[in-house]
Amino acid sequence: MKDHSQNLSRGQRIVVWLFGGACFAFGLLLFVDIITDDLYGYWRTRAEVTAVAHLRSVESRTLSGGTTSTIVRYDYQVGGESFTGSRIAIFKKTRDFYERLSSSFRSGAPIRVFIDPQHPYFAVIDRDFAWWPFIVAVPFSLIFTTTGFLILRHLMRTQETFNHAL
Incomplete structure (x- = not known):
């Protein structure tokens, strides 16, 4: 399968970088919000x-x-x-x-x-415990974080390959 990411214009690469970064940040913030607000509050009142x-x-x-x-x-x-x-x-x-x-x-x-x-x-x-944040939000946060990470990693690798070819 041919890698088309090197064929992207500078503007398109910036858009993909922003999309990947936004996915990564959203997933990470969602996960941190669950940990700090819900689990930590539950732990504090244990x-x-x-x-x-x-x-x-x-x-x-x-x-x-x-x-x-x-x-x-x-x-x-x-x-x-x-x-x-x-x-x-x-x-x-x-x-x-x-x-x-x-x-x-x-x-x-x-x-x-x-x-x-x-x-x-x-x-x-x-302080009653509920599973819904973990059943719904944690997988969503992991999907967004992983998607963003993979997009950013792919862009960095193709940029390194492109730089070495020069």
Whole structure:
């Protein structure tokens, strides 16, 4: 099979470089986002230490694209120190919590939040584990990262071959 990448004009090579770089960066950022936000948050609350929190506000917002999101603010104390939190869930969509949190807010009922005992400023209302990020997002991130890497590697190799031929 003949390699046509050496026949590309400079502008076309730049476009392919940008496409490969964008694929690589998107896949990598998606994977890092899953690790830092979801898994790390789950890990931080693994001891299942809880604190009693009082809701200050609960609202439902419609975001661009028509999706809704629940926005909360809650106060809690750990070791005599006061904290304010806003995280609802690690893995789940926040819109699923509006009714329950809104009901607790209207009645003034306290809620339970999971905290990181080492850093109690990190709190979350729901830490239930979900497989969907791993079943969907991890393969997507790996496909994009691998595709971008292979495109960039191929372009570098053909450029080296072209440079050696000169």
